[in-house]
Amino acid sequence: xxxxxxxxxxxxxxxxxxxxxxxxxxxxxxxxxxxxxxxxxxxxxxxxxxxxxxxxxxxxxxxxxxxxxxxxxxxxxxxxxxxxxxxxxxxxxxxxxxxxxxxxxxxxxxxxxxxxxxxxxxxxxxxxxxxxxxxxxxxxxxxxxxxxxxxxxxxxxxxxxxxxxxxxxxxxxxxxxxxxxxxxxxxxxxxxxxxxxxxxxxxxxxxxxxxxxxxxxxxxxxxxxxxxxxxxxxxxxxxxxxxxxxxxxxxxxxxxxxxxxxxxxxxxxxxxxxxxxxxxxxxxxxxxxxxxxxxxxxxxxxxxxxxxxxxxxxxxxxxxxxxxxxxxxxxxxxxxxxxxxxxxxxxxxxxxxxxxxxxxxxxxxxxxxxxxxxxxxxxxxxxxxxxxxxxxxxxxxxxxxxxxxxxxxxxxxxxxxxxxxxxxxxxxxxxxxxxxxxxxxxxxxxxxxxxxxxxxxxxxxxxxxxxxxxxxxxxxxxxxxxxxxxxxxxxxxxxxxxxxxxxxxxxxxxxxxxxxxxxxxxxxxxxxxxxxxxxxxxxxxxxxxxxxxxxxxxxxxxxxxxxxxxxxxxxxxxxxxxxxxxxxxxxxxxxxx
Numbered sequence: 001x002x003x004x005x006x007x008x009x010x011x012x013x014x015x016x017x018x019x020x021x022x023x024x025x026x027x028x029x030x031x032x033x034x035x036x037x038x039x040x041x042x043x044x045x046x047x048x049x050x051x052x053x054x055x056x057x058x059x060x061x062x063x064x065x066x067x068x069x070x071x072x073x074x075x076x077x078x079x080x081x082x083x084x085x086x087x088x089x090x091x092x093x094x095x096x097x098x099x100x101x102x103x104x105x106x107x108x109x110x111x112x113x114x115x116x117x118x119x120x121x122x123x124x125x126x127x128x129x130x131x132x133x134x135x136x137x138x139x140x141x142x143x144x145x146x147x148x149x150x151x152x153x154x155x156x157x158x159x160x161x162x163x164x165x166x167x168x169x170x171x172x173x174x175x176x177x178x179x180x181x182x183x184x185x186x187x188x189x190x191x192x193x194x195x196x197x198x199x200x201x202x203x204x205x206x207x208x209x210x211x212x213x214x215x216x217x218x219x220x221x222x223x224x225x226x227x228x229x230x231x232x233x234x235x236x237x238x239x240x241x242x243x244x245x246x247x248x249x250x251x252x253x254x255x256x257x258x259x260x261x262x263x264x265x266x267x268x269x270x271x272x273x274x275x276x277x278x279x280x281x282x283x284x285x286x287x288x289x290x291x292x293x294x295x296x297x298x299x300x301x302x303x304x305x306x307x308x309x310x311x312x313x314x315x316x317x318x319x320x321x322x323x324x325x326x327x328x329x330x331x332x333x334x335x336x337x338x339x340x341x342x343x344x345x346x347x348x349x350x351x352x353x354x355x356x357x358x359x360x361x362x363x364x365x366x367x368x369x370x371x372x373x374x375x376x377x378x379x380x381x382x383x384x385x386x387x388x389x390x391x392x393x394x395x396x397x398x399x400x401x402x403x404x405x406x407x408x409x410x411x412x413x414x415x416x417x418x419x420x421x422x423x424x425x426x427x428x429x430x431x432x433x434x435x436x437x438x439x440x441x442x443x444x445x446x447x448x449x450x451x452x453x454x455x456x457x458x459x460x461x462x463x464x465x466x467x468x469x470x471x472x473x474x475x476x477x478x479x480x481x482x483x484x485x486x487x488x489x490x491x492x493x494x495x496x497x498x499x500x501x502x503x504x505x506x507x508x509x510x511x512x513x514x515x516x517x518x519x520x521x522x523x524x525x526x527x528x529x530x531x532x533x534x535x536x537x538x539x540x541x542x543x544x545x546x547x548x549x550x551x552x553x554x555x556x557x558x559x560x561x562x563x564x565x566x567x568x569x570x571x572x573x574x575x576x577x578x579x580x581x582x583x584x585x586x587x588x589x590x591x592x593x
Contacts, residue, residue, distance in 0.1 A: 012227045013164065016171040019216045023178055024051075026209070054177050058170045062162075066123050066130065073110060073132060081108040090143050091150055095131075098151070098242060102158040106131060115139065117256045121153040122162070129157040141252050148239050148248030149256075155238025161231045168227050172220045178213035228347040233357055246362040247370040250355050254326060257351065323371045328460035330355065330371075331378035331468060332543055337387035338471040342545055350545065378462045386469055393438045394473040401577070404431045421587045428581030435574050441474055443567035446538055446552055450479035456504035458541050467541055475540025478549055480507075482537075484530045487523075496523040498530060500537065500549070509537060510550045512566035526562070533557075539564070 073079040084095045084106050095106050103126060110132035112118055117136035123129035131153050137146060156162075240246035330352030333339040343350050349357075352374070359369040408427025409420050458478060461467040470476045480500060488497025488508050496511045496519040511522060539552040554562035 012223055012230065013168055016168055016220055016223055016227075019220060020051075020171055020174050023175065023209070023213055023216060024048075026212070051174055051177065054173050055170060058166065058173065062124060062166050066128070069122050070110075070130070073112065079110045079112050079132065082111050084109050088138070088143070088146070090147055094147050094150055094243075095154070098154045098158070102126070102154070104129065104154065104157050106157075109133060111135070117141070119149045119153055119256075121156050123157070124162055126157055126160070129162070131157075137256075140255050142248075144243075144245055144248040145252035145255065147243050148245060149252050151239035151242050152235045152249060154242070155235035156231070158238060159231065159234055161235070165224075165228060165231065168224045172217055172224060175213055175217040175220055179210055179217055182207075182210035182213055222344055225345065225347055229343070229349045232348055232354070236354055236358055237361055240358055240361045240365070244365070244367075246358040246365070246367065250358045250370045253351060253354060323373070325456075325460055326355070326371055327373045327376075327378060328462055330374060331462045332459075332470075333545060334375065335377070335379045336383045336468060336471065336543070338383075338390070338543065339545055341387075342472070379468045380462075381464055383469060386474060387471070389441065390471050390473045393434075393441055397434050397438050400434055401431045401573075404428070404434075405580075421584050425581040425584035428577050428584060432574050432577035432581065435570065435577060439567060439570045439574070443475055443540060443552075443570070444477055446477050446540075450477055450538060452479050452481060454504040455480065455482070455500070455502050455507045455547070458507075459505070459547050470541050470543045470547075472542060472544045475542055475550060478537075478539060478541040480537045480549065482535065484509075484533050484535055486531060487527060494520065494523045496520075496527060498527060500535070508546070508548045509539070509554070510542075510548050510564075511562070512550060512564050514565045514569045530556070530560075530562070533560075535562075 070079075085092045087095070087109060095109075098104060099106055105127045106129065108130065110130055112132060112134040114134050115136040116134055117140050118132065118134035119137050121129055121131045131150065133150070137149060141149065236249060239249050243249075333350040333352035334356070339350055339352075343353075348354075355371060356375050359371055359374055362369055405424050405427035408423035408425070408430070411423045458467045458476075467476050467478075480502065482500040482502035484498045485501045485506065486499050487495040488499060488510075498509050498511070500507050500509050511519065513519060513522070533556045535554050535556050537549060537551060537554045539554075540550045542548050542550060550566070551562060551564040552567075553564075
């Protein structure tokens with residue numbers, strides 16, 4: 001397992017820089033082929049100078065970013081520096097021991113006096129790395145779990161992740177510079193060359209380089225994210241090996257998810273509480289924004305925490321975690337293809353995959369697995385058919401609205417005008433039917449007898465045709481009761497979404513009106529009055545992978561109603577498509593128009 005992780009990381013880094021090398025040599029070869037030695041030499045200069053400038057900017061960022069993060073943490077989180085030996089003895093001993101083993105120098109520890117469980121590291125090299133911990137880590141976790149978390153951060157330092165990720169992140173910037181340069185060459189060749197043969201060659205070579213560089217740029221973005229996830233696995237493995245306790249990090253991750261979401265909910269209440277002084281509310285708002293912006297540094301991505309949180313929410317903070325609930329909550333990550341698809345855009349692995357990897361490590365070490373059922377089939381039916389349908393309806397169906405009518409007309413291109421109109425009508429009709437299918441999947445019918453359930457029930461449901469089928473596109477009918485505790489984005493007064501809390505957990509309620517401008521008025525004039533209200537909600541449950549509910553109807557005890565009718569807009573489009581088809585069909589009738 002260790003060799004596989006190391007190979008993935010090294011291969012990804014080599015492949016990233018291989019793209020830069022290949023594109024550089026390809027651009028120079030094209031210049032030589034179309035022009036000659038002089039043009040190739042000029043191309044080398046035009047390419048290498050911007051690359052050197054880009055590398056200089058990245059190097060400067062590498063040098064000053066730790067200092068900037070120091071300032072941010074000190075101002076927004078009131079972070080204070082302490083000597084590592086001032087930590088609890090079990091942590092001080094761990095840092096001293098690992099520093100000697102891996103030639104690390106930890107001169108100071110940043111302490112954030114906040115209950116948000118934060119653990120992260122940043123710096124340049126092994127000798128000047130910083131570790132930052134919060135009071136939440138010390139108060140929420142057991143000593144063994146604290147050791148596991150600190151060991152994870154030490155793993156990032158020992159594995160030189162600062163340098164490796166900086167080298168990786170440089171590649172997308174360089175490739176985008178290639179794209180800008182080649183686009184400039186294309187325009188210059190087209191303008192200066194006019195109709196000349198040389199100008200055409202320059203423009204053609206520039207187009208090839210521009211397309212390839214932009215394609216490589218997109219690929220490199222995903223590869224950098226992949227490498228970041230690999231480094232997280234590597235740090236997890238380091239923690240399990242050095243502490244001889246993979247279970248410590250497994251249970252810590254679940255509790256950290258719990259603490260993150262709980263603290264975020266409390267921040268939302270503070271920001272929206274007019275009785276709290278303005279300075280405190282403002283600082284809480286900026287701190288919450290910085291926490292989200294720097295989540296890639298944290299041991300756990302707060303945006304991925306909401307699915308895992310439901311397994312611990314209803315239990316005491318220091319109590320035992322129910323393995324069965326963890327496994328059920330993790331089923332979506334592991335068994336719904338959307339989980340892996342969405343993970344491609346994340347700096348951290350899915351929580352369930354990290355827990356599974358830690359359990360595999362425990363088994364390698366001859367230690368009992370923390371979650372024995374994790375990785376076994378919990379959802380009895382395959383979800384690949386739903387995933388493929390979702391991909392088709394989400395990404396392809398919108399394009400078919402424009403493509404199908406044209407294809408219908410082209411089918412009878414060499415026939416009479418009457419049949420051309422019939423073909424066009426058929427294309428509109430087929431597009432309308434596909435859009436109806438899209439609506440039925442995205443907004444399934446909300447029956448009058450919807451059962452009231454808890455948020456945790458939706459997140460942990462693994463039954464056939466249950467909530468595990470939910471995706472960013474596919475909705476599942478849901479009926480909830482709870483309290484609105486804040487805006488979807490804490491403190492952001494243009495946030496029209498809200499957060500619902502019931503005894504089992506919290507979930508974001510997504511407001512989608514027919515007309516987009518209604519979001520603005522709702523955020524300014526209605527949301528503030530909802531905070532603190534008991535509500536009932538009917539809508540569609542989705543996973544992104546964090547759980548959300550798209551509101552259809554929401555009621556308060558005093559009779560206020562909140563409606564979100566985005567589905568109506570889709571039905572209006574269906575009507576327009578059918579009307580267009582009917583008009584085209586009548587147009588084809590001889591003598592009708």
